Amino acid sequence: MRQNPQRRAALLDAAIEVLAREGSRGLTLRAVDAEAGVPTGTASNYFANRAQLLVQILHRTRERLVPDPADLAGPLDTKVLLGQLLGRMRRERSVHIAMLELRLEGTRRPELQAELAGFQRAELEANVSWHLEAGLPGDRQGVVLLYLAMLGLIVDDLTVPTLLESYPVETLIEEMAERLLPERPAG
16 A cells, blocks of 8 residues: 555545545545546545545545634633534535435445444543543533434434524524533532
8 A cells, every 4th residue: 555645644635525425436546536636546546445545535535624823822712613614514514414425325334333432432431531621611512412403403414504594603602502512610
């Protein structure tokens, strides 16, 4: 297998675009080559098979969605952080759509389901721990509830944006944060 990290990243980015646009059935090594503008067979030099490509796409999505460290500096505010999260998802729409496709593909491929479950469990736990260690409002259960609420908001925002037209997203985010993560009582 080839080891050029820049080429691998470019191929994975191309695979994300194909997966987001064409769905799982359209994701082939040949389609990745075409999207990346490289000679046919290049992707097969980097990924032994489609299953390996799917797992590596999963990990590449994480790299692309990591918050800018500047967004995490200074005083932290849950509502601001959630707004920034939604902004990242909107800017990286194809990454999130590709993640949704991976979730669907995982329902048909037990090995991918296991990889997804482990990956997402670790991500959720890291996010919950970070939130609590940062001293933001709420407890573990509230943060998980907020994760689930934001996931639903993001899915609808990216896939059926007109659904929420009569509900300003900023107001929804504020309400979710306030209701699910109340300030800790002084004591």
